[in-house]
Amino acid sequence: MDIQEKLQLLTEAAKYDVACTSSGVDRKGTRGTIGSASACGICHSFTADGRCVSLLKLLLTNACIYDCQYCANRRSNDVPRTAFTPREVAELTMQFYRRNYIEGLFLSSAVVKTPDYTMELLIEALRYIREEYHFGGYIHVKAIPGADPALIWRLGHLADRMSTNIELPSETSLLSLAPEKTKPAILTPMRFVQKQMQQSKQELIRYKNATPFVPAGQSTQLIVGATPESDSQIVHLAQGLYKGYTMKRVFYSAYIPTNAKLPMVDTPLLREHRLYQADWLLRFYGFTAQELFKSKDENLTLHIDPKCHWALNNLDHFPVEVNRADYLMLLRVPGIGQKSASRIIAARRIGNLDFPQLKKMGVVLKRAKLFITCNGKMMEKLPWDPSVLEMRLSENYVGGAYTQPSLFDIAPAAIPMKQFAGKQLLLEAASDTTPFLTNIDDSPLPVLPPIEDAS
Amino acid sequence: MPAPDNTKASKAKREVAILFDGSLEGFLCILHAYYYENVSPLIIQTEDNYQPTLDTEEYHILSCSTIATRVQGGIIKKISPQAWHTLSSAYLAAYVEDKYIAMFRYLLLGFRVGAIVDDHLYEDCVLRVHKFARQVGRETHLLTGFCRFEETTNNIYYCPIEPTNYVLPRLAEHFSDRMMNQAWIIHDKKHGKAAVYNGETYVIADVPKDAQVQHTDSEAQIQDLWITFFNSVAIKERVKPKLQRQLLPLYFRKSMTEFQKKPTTRKTLKRKSLISLEQKDLPT
Numbered sequence: 151m152d153i154q155e156k157l158q159l160l161t162e163a164a165k166y167d168v169a170c171t172s173s174g175v176d177r178k179g180t181r182g183t184i185g186s187a188s189a190c191g192i193c194h195s196f197t198a199d200g201r202c203v204s205l206l207k208l209l210l211t212n213a214c215i216y217d218c219q220y221c222a223n224r225r226s227n228d229v230p231r232t233a234f235t236p237r238e239v240a241e242l243t244m245q246f247y248r249r250n251y252i253e254g255l256f257l258s259s260a261v262v263k264t265p266d267y268t269m270e271l272l273i274e275a276l277r278y279i280r281e282e283y284h285f286g287g288y289i290h291v292k293a294i295p296g297a298d299p300a301l302i303w304r305l306g307h308l309a310d311r312m313s314t315n316i317e318l319p320s321e322t323s324l325l326s327l328a329p330e331k332t333k334p335a336i337l338t339p340m341r342f343v344q345k346q347m348q349q350s351k352q353e354l355i356r357y358k359n360a361t362p363f364v365p366a367g368q369s370t371q372l373i374v375g376a377t378p379e380s381d382s383q384i385v386h387l388a389q390g391l392y393k394g395y396t397m398k399r400v401f402y403s404a405y406i407p408t409n410a411k412l413p414m415v416d417t418p419l420l421r422e423h424r425l426y427q428a429d430w431l432l433r434f435y436g437f438t439a440q441e442l443f444k445s446k447d448e449n450l451t452l453h454i455d456p457k458c459h460w461a462l463n464n465l466d467h468f469p470v471e472v473n474r475a476d477y478l479m480l481l482r483v484p485g486i487g488q489k490s491a492s493r494i495i496a497a498r499r500i501g502n503l504d505f506p507q508l509k510k511m512g513v514v515l516k517r518a519k520l521f522i523t524c525n526g527k528m529m530e531k532l533p534w535d536p537s538v539l540e541m542r543l544s545e546n547y548v549g550g551a552y553t554q555p556s557l558f559d560i561a562p563a564a565i566p567m568k569q570f571a572g573k574q575l576l577l578e579a580a581s582d583t584t585p586f587l588t589n590i591d592d593s594p595l596p597v598l599p600p601i602e603d604a605s
Numbered sequence: 606m607p608a609p610d611n612t613k614a615s616k617a618k619r620e621v622a623i624l625f626d627g628s629l630e631g632f633l634c635i636l637h638a639y640y641y642e643n644v645s646p647l648i649i650q651t652e653d654n655y656q657p658t659l660d661t662e663e664y665h666i667l668s669c670s671t672i673a674t675r676v677q678g679g680i681i682k683k684i685s686p687q688a689w690h691t692l693s694s695a696y697l698a699a700y701v702e703d704k705y706i707a708m709f710r711y712l713l714l715g716f717r718v719g720a721i722v723d724d725h726l727y728e729d730c731v732l733r734v735h736k737f738a739r740q741v742g743r744e745t746h747l748l749t750g751f752c753r754f755e756e757t758t759n760n761i762y763y764c765p766i767e768p769t770n771y772v773l774p775r776l777a778e779h780f781s782d783r784m785m786n787q788a789w790i791i792h793d794k795k796h797g798k799a800a801v802y803n804g805e806t807y808v809i810a811d812v813p814k815d816a817q818v819q820h821t822d823s824e825a826q827i828q829d830l831w832i833t834f835f836n837s838v839a840i841k842e843r844v845k846p847k848l849q850r851q852l853l854p855l856y857f858r859k860s861m862t863e864f865q866k867k868p869t870t871r872k873t874l875k876r877k878s879l880i881s882l883e884q885k886d887l888p889t
Contacts, residue, residue, distance in 0.1 A: 158833050181786075196848075198839040199849075206834065245827050500725055
């Protein structure tokens with residue numbers, strides 16, 4: 151098999167791993183070597199599915215001794231098998247890097263022979279790249295569950311980021327779908343990496359020649375939709391990983407059917423998207439999983455994002471006065487992110503802010519205007535009613551809130567038009583195809599507030 | 606720079622159309638002229654782009670590096686290093702009519718209020734200058750990923766780009782750090798400039814807009830491998846061209862290998878496990 155065929159097979163085998171970030175470490179180039187790393191990460195291309203290519207994502211081999219049901223490379227699956235030699239991986243990486251195709255290498259592997267043997271191959275490949283080709287760019291590598299800590303220690307000093315995939319969000323699922331893997335086998339290397347990272351940080355301060363251990367932190371991946379775990383369980387698990395294991399990132403991957411034993415339907419991508427939004431709320435917006443889910447066994451709403459959902463359930467915190475609220479409260483307003491919040495904080499040192507100024511500064515008011523006041527005034531007159539706000543917040547009014555009225559529809563009951571000023575739109579009588587509207591089914595008042603400009 | 610005295614002096618200032626040579630030095634000298642030669646710009650324009658009108662007096666600025674250095678020092682000291690960075694980025698932005706006057710007003714405001722000029726986020730001139738700077742920063746960042754080098758026969762890696770803004774100085778800075786042990790040329794075809802790096806330092810020179818390069822034999826093979834990788838890494842079930850276009854506009858694709866070239870060799874793989882991993886295939 152020539153290198154091109156191998157590359158095709160082993161890329162296709164690796165593509166389901168979603169992590170492709172090259173961020174988290176800033177490293178200048180040094181004379182005589184090639185490569186640097188940039189903390190913000192650099193995307194080098196975007197594939198047809200809209201994902202970024204920043205790292206050369208490869209499996210060292212796809213010949214696996216395990217039989218995990220969710221995985222395309224499982225032992226019982228009838229696919230061609232092949233393997234790169236460590237030298238080939240190193241050569242490919244360098245040739246691509248010299249042409250600025252990639253930001254670095256993402257090397258993973260199926261478990262061949264034993265976890266330790268696989269780890270030795272990975273170390274060999276990374277050692278070539280770092281020590282023979284003097285590569286200073288980014289390397290993300292997988293730690294193989296069940297490998298010897300000494301090997302993980304060695305690998306961690308060659309890589310920037312290390313990850314161990316949990317894949318299945320609960321122990322029961324793990325037991326049923328990946329019987330050869332155990333929870334301790336996954337969590338032990340994670341804990342080990344975390345401890346070594348802490349130790350390495352101190353060593354770097356103390357000793358001149360200390361080398362950093364996994365400077366860009368570790369990450370993991372969860373498959374969503376192959377097993378029956380709820381979003382609440384997944385987000386609580388992610389929070390546990392961020393807090394307990396100082397995880398840099400948790401990735402979520404909507405399950406793509408690869409095996410007849412598992413549900414053959416695609417998990418909706420929207421669910422994956424909502425999980426990422428919740429993840430961002432945990433990491434950058436000061437939310438906790440407990441706030442996002444009132445009860446256990448609850449899923450995130452699909453028609454509005456988790457932040458809006460939280461705001462609607464906690465209307466007592468709103469409206470927020472832009473000229474006074476602290477940074478953390480501004481961050482909790484739907485539609486205001488870190489950038490807008492810090493701009494508001496900076497600009498209000500100069501003078502009082504009003505809505506036109508906010509707009510000028512680039513604060514997106516589409517959702518925010520429903521939850522903020524400037525000098526005590528709202529932007530629009532709106533009934534302070536969760537169901538009306540919810541309708542305004544729904545993305546594209548999903549759920550059929552806006553539908554083409556038919557001539558043959560029964561005219562809706564008289565709608566009190568005087569109640570709200572401004573342009574009015576009549577909604578046809580709330581039907582049972584609109585799940586989130588059902589709670590206001592009895593009231594004859596499905597009145598939509600004015601539509602804002604598509605800005 | 607002295608503290609601007611804009612109470613009495615500004616009343617007496619002559620209102621003129623200021624013309625300069627388009628260099629950053631020239632632009633900084635306008636500030637000097639404003640404070641010391643009592644002229645106030647109605648418009649600021651480069652000499653090439655200026656359309657003379659009957660009722661405006663022209664005032665030509667002579668670039669002077671000593672004055673420019675003084676003004677630069679003044680900006681860093683009296684406003685902030687951050688403001689200097691913003692301004693020099695904005696200077697690289699593609700030409701629009703109000704670019705220089707916005708930059709000028711930004712500096713005037715800066716000298717009046719100091720470092721907090723960057724917090725005046727609803728002032729038009731500040732917004733404009735930030736926007737220009739952001740535009741340059743953004744394009745630089747995208748191109749650090751999107752530009753592609755090709756190996757040429759004399760062992761120099763050649764990279765053609767066609768950026769909207771003049772981002773070449775910023776790109777050269779990035780790649781002189783990254784590709785430290787290889788010689789390269791980044792050729793900005795739009796502005797007719799090229800950054801040439803010999804393994805130690807780089808220079809930016811004027812170069813004709815079209816240039817011929819001779820590729821090495823292995824170059825096509827590597828490009829094939831890259832295209833193979835690029836096509837295989839996409840998940841077929843999740844194809845989303847609209848998102849791809851949003852993140853990687855067609856504009857950049859003109860000079861990107863994976864969008865411009867078709868692989869010269871294409872192989873179809875046998876689906877069944879006719880190819881199986883033998884013990885001898887395993888690396889030892």
